[in-house]
């Protein structure tokens with residue numbers, strides 16, 4: 591009798607969940623630790639009920655014939671007609687899909703591969719060394735844990751993650767783990783320069799001076815995030831990353847060949863299969879906000895998979911760590927009588943803190959800032 595009452599009591603089942611989450615966090619071994627221990631049934635904390643009931647939008651996958659455009663940057667710097675053409679492609683993609691892939695982006699393919707290897711080396715190294723980096727202290731220079739929103743999200747994701755702020759105040763090399771330090775530093779430098787080039791093209795796409803977005807400090811901060819999605823024995827019950835949009839200005843994503851990333855467009859989920867040598871670029875919430883909704887920050891998610899591990903590196907351009915009181919709102923030059931500001935002004939710190947406290951709950955943070 592008591593057992594029945596306890597299990598139907600929402601308060602006690604909530605307590606169970608809290609202690610399960612804590613026990614999982616305390617292992618410091620992440621989702622990979624569960625897989626290494628041989629779990630065949632994924633723990634309850636990872637279950638996403640709407641997926642199981644097929645009740646979310648996931649029931650509609652790839653009904654439209656659509657693929658993310660691949661934009662070739664080759665020759666952009668010495669042919670002005672080609673440059674205009676590329677700006678038009680970037681403009682169209684950013685207004686419509688919020689996502690595009692780039693090739694001939696200036697980052698050597700070997701470097702991209704070594705970057706993915708570096709992330710994998712970190713996760714697959716000796717557990718005792720890896721655990722030393724496990725922390726929920728976000729002021730650390732290198733933060734490794736499993737889900738950042740483990741204790742607040744409705745369901746945990748089948749994913750482990752580490753991150754470091756690589757700009758404006760990069761960590762000292764010795765503050766990063768030996769498994770990925772050299773490549774993380776080198777790759778981040780390349781991404782910084784690609785981000786600058788893209789922000790120039792995006793400024794032009796908005797009809798602004800080429801340096802407009804750079805001058806607004808959109809490329810001052812870079813957060814480097816290394817994800818590891820272990821193979822999942824029951825991928826239909828959970829997700830690698832829940833539906834969300836990025837809180838950055840711009841995100842540069844490097845994914846391996848496993849696949850599983852999907853974007854939510856026209857009320858359905860669309861696969862974003864990896865394209866060899868390409869980097870995936872997406873508009874973040876902050877760029878949607880300053881462009882007054884001209885550019886779209888599109889929600890996306892990552893499926894859990896049986897074939898993993900899947901490795902990806904997401905580099906977010908934002909300035910969250912710069913203690914600036916600078917206000918960001920819709921860019922004045924874009925505002926007209928017919929196009930009044932759609933958002934109130936905010937600081938990066940306020941925006942990112944709001945997004946972080948909310949976790950990956952599928953609701954855009956932008957709504958909170960709408961006028």
Ligand SMILES: O=C(O)CCC(=O)C(=O)O
Pocket residue numbers: 815817831836843845851890892902903904
């Ligand atoms: O791993 C991926 O492909 C996507 C990760 C992602 O969406 C994110 O880090 O915001």
Ligand SMILES: [Fe+2]
Pocket residue numbers: 834835836890
């Ligand atoms: Fe994302």
